[in-house]
Amino acid sequence: MPLIDKPLPELETYLGRNPRPADFDDYWQKALAELNQVKPEYTLTPSSKIVASYAECFDLVFKGVGGADIYAQYLRPKGAENAPILLQFHGYSANAGDWYEKLGYVAEGFCVASMDCRGQGGLSTDPGGVSGTTLNGHIVRGLEDPDPKKLLFRSIFLDTVQLARTIISFEETDENRLAVTGGSQGGALTLACAALEPRVKYAAAMFPFLCDYQRVWEMDLAKKAYEELSYYLRRRDPQHENVQAMFEKLGYIDIQHLAPRIQATTLFGTGLMDDVCPPSTQFAAYNRISAPKSMEIFPDFGHEALPGFQDKVFNFLMQVR
Template identity: 60%
Template sequence: MAFIDMPMEELQVYLGSSPRPNDFEEYWDRALAELEELPDRVELSPAPFKASFARCDDLFFTGVGGARVHAKLLRPIDTPPARSPALLQFHGYSMSSGDWSEKLGYVAAGFVVAALDCRGQGGLSEDAGSVRGNTLHGHIIRGAEDDPEKLLYRQIFLDTVQLARFVMNLEEVDAARVGVKGASQGGALSLACAALEPRIRKVVSIYPFLSDYRRAWELDPDHTAYLELKEYFRRFDPTHAREADLFMRLGYVDVQNLAHKIEGEVLMATGLSDDVCPPSTQFAAYNRITAAKQMEIYPDFGHEDLPGIEDTAFRFLADLIDPEWPDGAGGRCTDRRRV
């Protein structure tokens, strides 16, 4: 293996090194209560993309701070008599919700699919929040020098919950059969969404980002994912006088601190040679999940395409269509090493 930051026996018990604020639960209780006060401003309009078996719409809603948030919404045209399962998709850091055609396989299988554009990244969602302090080199530190309520990932995590609740309330969706899926930042958002909206039944999180920030920084990342932490200290706190305060503040939006709230079944995947989101940071979240879970391990792979993981994810999510799906639903395949 080209890279591993801990032996496997240590990874399997590692619980992270980043702090958890004392008022963490109250912080997220207040955040979720804020959603209840938001105006119900949802707009649906037909998308220019067409498919013979899918209705494709652009969805806009008003998120916290007044931002207009966009998602792609795809629904099967021929809906069954019973309500349909749904899948929420979250994208990687700086990217977008992707092409419409990428989602058609799940629609053809019977899913309603909603794919979020994260605020201020590659899609159509706004970054409407104004914050004090530096916003250089990324979204982790955006708001870190302001009130903790201004942390950008707090707003993005809440956007995932709003999207989940909107989809669950659709007439054609069975709210008890909703899953989430994503890789890297999308993997982190899948964990956060399932933690904050406990009705999420299935969670696919591939090499999740946004976990155990102190550990990621201690490994001295030179890649763009966590580079902003290093750059923050170099430019704005060169003697690390405020180091403890920074990591405590980031603890509010650290997915390892949310993981214990997840109630749905979780499938995670990691490459042990990942030098972008180090394996230990991912295990810090995985080991805190108390719900049913499994981890697919790719010893010789890094932060890249993991062969077969999309098929594994589909079989895992297929329980939401039919527990008797052919070829073994519920992620029960055994073609790779698993924790």
């Protein structure tokens, strides 16, 4: 079997390279405390984008930290009562996608919410003095601010929690049956949400992004989705005078350090030829999860559709019903 990373036996025990800030737990405790102060405002507007005989579809907008308006598609079965919840998160720079993709879960009784990440390819706002989106560059956004709370992914991780809290507040949903899923950036947000919202019961993540930044850079794979790491160092620290401080600061938004907080039953899908989100970075997070977990491994696949994995995800998430 060809390899771009460590042999599988080493992956199964790998615990990551990126440093964990000494005040990591305090950082996220304060972040959640800030989120608690955000007034739970939202609007729910019927959408005409798609018509299904068994579903009601809405444009949902809720308030996130920093005054952002966060958009999500929200679909529920007609006449829903005490329904399970599924939150979906998209890949880097993209958006919530097409409505029809959620209808299979709605047909099985789920209330489904699919969030647009702030400032990327969807409708969520990114307050920062101008209108419009930034699409990417979000990993390094806030690195040069003295206050690490300005890291943009801190806000995005908190948005996943606010989405969960918002959907849980709806009278048709059951807070005890909450599941989350996504791939790449969506996989990272799946894990972040499960780590920061303890009511998540099931989490399915396909090749999660935002894990073990230093390992990505050391593998010379700070390209494609991670290319902003190389861009930042070449433009802002060409002699690497502050490189270790950079990675330590990124440790606040490193999924591997949030992973021990996860209580949900967790499913991973990983391709061992992934040169976008290297397998070792995914294992760095997976190996730190102490909750019930399993990983589906695809030896010859990279950062692409993993044959049959979404079927496994569907069956896995049915357990929350």
